[in-house]
Amino acid sequence: MPSQLARNVYLRLLASHGLLRPCPSLPGRCLAVSSRAAPSPLLARARRQPRRTFFGVFQKPPRMLKEPELEPGYDVLLHYRSLENDSARPPAREDLLKGWRQFVQHKRKNHQRPLNSTQAFLMLRLLHHLVATHPETDAQDEDLSFTDLRAALWVTVTKPPKGTTEHHLELAELLYGEIERRIQTMRELGIDEEVIKEAVGAKDTGDFELYLTALTQYGGALRAAEKLAEFRATLAQEDKKLVARVRVFWTLILRGLAKEGREEELLAEWKKAEAAKVEYMPPVHEIMAGFFAARDRVDETKHWFEKPIHANWLRSPKAYMEAVRFALRNGEQQWLQPIFEQLINSNPQKEWWDVIFQWSVLVMDKGVEDVKQMMQVMSAQVAGGKDGKESPKPDAATIDALITAAIEKQNPYLAERFLSLGAELKIRPRASTYILQMDYRLDAKDMSGVQAIYDKLLKGEVNVRQDEDLPVVNKYLRALCALPEPDLDRILNITADLEQRHATLEPETVVSLCMVFLHNDNQYEVIDTLSLHTVSYSLEERAQVRRAFVEYCLDRRVSTARVWDCYSLLRQFFPETSPQERVRLMDAFFARRRPDMAAYIFGHMRSNDNLAQRPTADMYVRCLEGLGRCPEGGGPSIDGEGMGMGEGGGAGESLRMVHNMLKMDATVQMDTRLYNALMVAYAAAGEPDVAVDEFWRDITNSAEGPSYASLAIVFWACELLPYGDRTAREIWQKVQRMDLEVPPDVFWAYCGAIAGSGHLEEVVRLVRGMDASVGYGPGMMTLGVAYNALPGSDRKEQFEAFARAEYPDIWAQLEKKGRKETLRGTKFNIVRDMKA
Structure with missing residues (x-):
């Protein structure tokens, strides 16, 4: 249970950047799901306990979900951050210190897993609190020691992560600054330097070297140069030991400047170093x-x-x-x-000979026999024990170097020959040799050969240190997933092996696995993969996986059922999904003619505890416009197609739900655009009377008043309304009295309103008199909207005869659009882009 709560804490933290509520029944724990939010239906099904029956005794037990394992102490960092964002009282200092030490010590022992950007940020926030506050007693265990600070600095520096490192730099600055502050305080108290050295417990300049390493590693090389200048200014010339260390510091700074691409500063700093006799x-x-x-x-x-x-x-x-x-x-x-x-x-040593062999392969294009002759030259040059040296001999590192050269030449056959050369020379391959072999066989798409090498590694034929094989195993998994017909059994076997090793997969690999599992309807495997791996990812790594899920949902080739399952997982595991991404998903379900699913996505946004995740006025408009394009109750959509479920029937459940959300949303102020969107949605849902009588009235009574879009929408609603021509004429007369310029979409909407009530002669007069009344002639949409709105085939035929005779070119354009049979008669395939 604790691990599940910790995972949920992490997910909720990411969703709201720390917006968590402490659980009253579990001190020190947090709940990830709001009391108002229901758990994902998919996960609810997965965790539902089976009913015991007599016939169920011999049934296979239900699939159990795999629980993630957070790194020790990480839940404390998460919990503190959640309370900090709520401005709540933090946990006891001793609990925070215990969690800090657990996490740092775990990272020291398992430094193959770098400190990612999110973990660095959480450490930074907790450190700020621990430094700003003081223990209530003088107990040493209730404060960070020099050893604790130095260990954290070492963890920050040891292995740079992928992605952003700004928090690493801030963390290193704060850690070193606290060490220096404490030393300075001791000096101000008059404590002897030898006593201070003993209390600090570090080697001379050891902390300073770690600090410079952090600066030069994480984009602070210029600041490192400034710090070195300050250090040299206080350095006693007679301290030869420290003067020698300055050469090492300068090398760090030069490397940092080169890494940051600062050519001018790099050359200037080298001139300073030369002047200082470096x-x-x-x-x-x-x-x-x-x-x-x-x-x-x-x-x-x-x-x-x-x-x-x-x-x-x-x-x-x-x-x-x-x-x-x-x-x-x-x-x-x-x-x-x-x-x-x-x-x-x-007469170089063997490390240089390995480079010579690579040069001969890459530049001189030498083959295996040529390399064998060079190996004989290498062994003969210092033969006889000159100066007590033994002649260098090729070893596993030599074979690795040759294989690497063959890989760079993209020649897997040559790499295999070098591997055979190692066997001929009786050189025992090491783990790196097998890893290289897997790598070039993957490039050659030799999957059976790769599996053979992987089986050797699995059997322990060589000692694999610190997960050095993980990069190539990740590459292997991605290659298996990319096959036209992925071998699911093999994939699951490999992931099971990695799970036993507690290995974390790369985000690219998690994406590949999840996409394969989704395509094969293996939702449980997706759940397990996400649970076991994404919980330890940084925000940037999680975003990489999240974007893949979003793109899967947007793929029109994927069935709607699979897309909805994918969205359910996305919502459960990635609550930090941005409103913009959620709107794209909503639009995708509207495009699939599933307004109910689109409205649910909108509802999930509206129920989010984080205000930044809730929909804006623009998003309400977008959702209502989507409901207008594909109404749930079978009414006439904006494009005139309807849903094929009968005429009218009142506003759909989804529209009522979204409208109720809008009524209750105190953060959104009603304006003309929102009223326009409501008119579109209600008219499409079979309630044009509500659109005209309620929302049009609200628009006309508002200080903002109607827009041109309002006019086009209300005329369309009048077209659908029995005797709607009466309201349309009243509005049109007001427009004419105000001497407004009438856009084409407003005019053809008015023609549609008149035609919708069957007034053929009046529509013909409107079309003929366009030049005089609005200053331009009819277009394709003018004729098309009027034709589509006219009831009965007789009226349509008469209008067609009129249009063919007087506007043959325009009618010909309309004919190219084609016609379709609907419940309201024959209609042209034209789309009325009605925006709020």
Whole structure:
């Protein structure tokens, strides 16, 4: 039960950015579902307890839903944020500290799962509270220690997440600032520096290095440069140990500036470093040369790559590989040739030989036999134990490097040959070798070969560390889902294996799995997938999955039943779905001629506890216009088609429901557009009398008054109303007395109102006298609306004879639209775009 509550807390938090209510019966817990909101019908069915009967003894037990597992302490962070948004009293400080420590320690032990942006934000909010308040007693357990702050800073820095990192930067700033504030307070109290060092418990500059790492990693490299300048200003020249650390700090800043693409600042900072006697060491060479190589700046890349390195140190293997890729992109293979020849003649260690092998494959186009000869050269160069060194020998890392080169060449056959070379040399493959093998077999669409390698990993033939296989397993699952006929059994077996490992799938993989399950009506599997994985996602990752569900609902190729099931899951698992996305879903059901479902979606928006999620006046108008396009009760829709369920019958249940919501919504003020939309909906639902007698009256009595859209709509309502021509003439006379300019849609609506009561001669006079009365002649819609509105085939035939004779070109355009038989007689296929 606690895990289910925690999941619901998280969902509700995302829905309202923290709008939660504490549960009175469960201290420290929150309910995710409002007392006014009913649970999803789909999930309600899934959790319903079966009735026991005699014949049910031997039946298969019902499918149980899988409960998600929140990371330890995460529920405390969620709960605090929910209460903070409600301006409610926070939990006891000791409970908050316990949750904080649990979460941080879990992240330290499981650092393969990065701190995502939402988790960083929740930590930031709780830390603000803990720093701003003080424990009621002097108990050490009731306050954050230096160790707690440092552990949190380490977690913030260790593994950057995908997506936004602004909260990581703020969190790092606050953590380091609190450490420095406490140290400064101790100094102001006159405490000896040695005592402070012992109390802090960190290595010299250890916290500062973590802080600089956070700044340079999360977009704050310029601030890091400022902090380093301040640090150097306070640094004693005789402290050689700290002076040496400054070189490391400068490397961090240069790397951060390069990552942010700040060329001008990067060059300026290197000049400062040179002036401070910082040597051009391999890490600096790698940063500077790599920066320009990544941008294909040929001259600058050559300058920085060829620049002599301090003490004739070798360039890093990574720098050499960057140069290889740069040369391939820019046709600079000849420039690279002497560089690698020099590297080969320098008797390098094996890490550099692995790069040499990759260069020979990628640039020199060497094959397996050529590489074998190069391996013999490698082993012979330092044979005999010169300087006590053993001759380097190829190992699993060498085979991995060769396979990687073959993958970059998009040559899976060559990769297989390199794998066979490893077996020939009796090199035992490691997990990374199998992972690479799965990768290139996936690219080659060799699914059976991929499954064979996956089975080896599953059997434990090699030791997989820290979920290093998860990226390729995710890729494998997506490939299985992309097949024309996905193997559901294989997919479920793999997901079950990952579930036992408590592994979290990537958002792209969750999307692929859910789409396959939805297409195969496996709603339970969708529920399990979302429950187990999305609960630990950041808002950005959840949005990626949510958008896929929305797009599935908008796909007209998917059946309405499946779309509604998908929407039910979307509503249950993604309450943060924006009003704009919900309106798109509402429009999609209107397009499917399901106004009842569209109205339910609107109702879900209206019942949301979060005011930001509730519908606006524009959304009410959009919903009512949709009900006008496809009325629920079978009345004549705007386009004249109706729903084929009989004539009239009164306003549908959906319209009544939406109208009642509007009446009760204190946030929406009635105006002409809303009255217009109500006229459209009620007229379409078979109650044109309500549209004219109630809403038109409200419009005319309002300070805003009617718009041109109001006139077009009320004339259309008069067309549907018995003896509606009387009201239409009254309104038309007022328009003429006011000497208003009449748009074409208003005029042809008035013609329709007169024609709807059967006054053929008057309609003909109106059409003939258009130039004199409104200043323009008839168009296709003028003739089409009048024809469609006339009752009886005789009148239609007479009007057609008149129009053919006097307006043959316009009538010919109308004929191209085609006609259809309706309960109201023959009508042209024209659409009256009636907007409020």
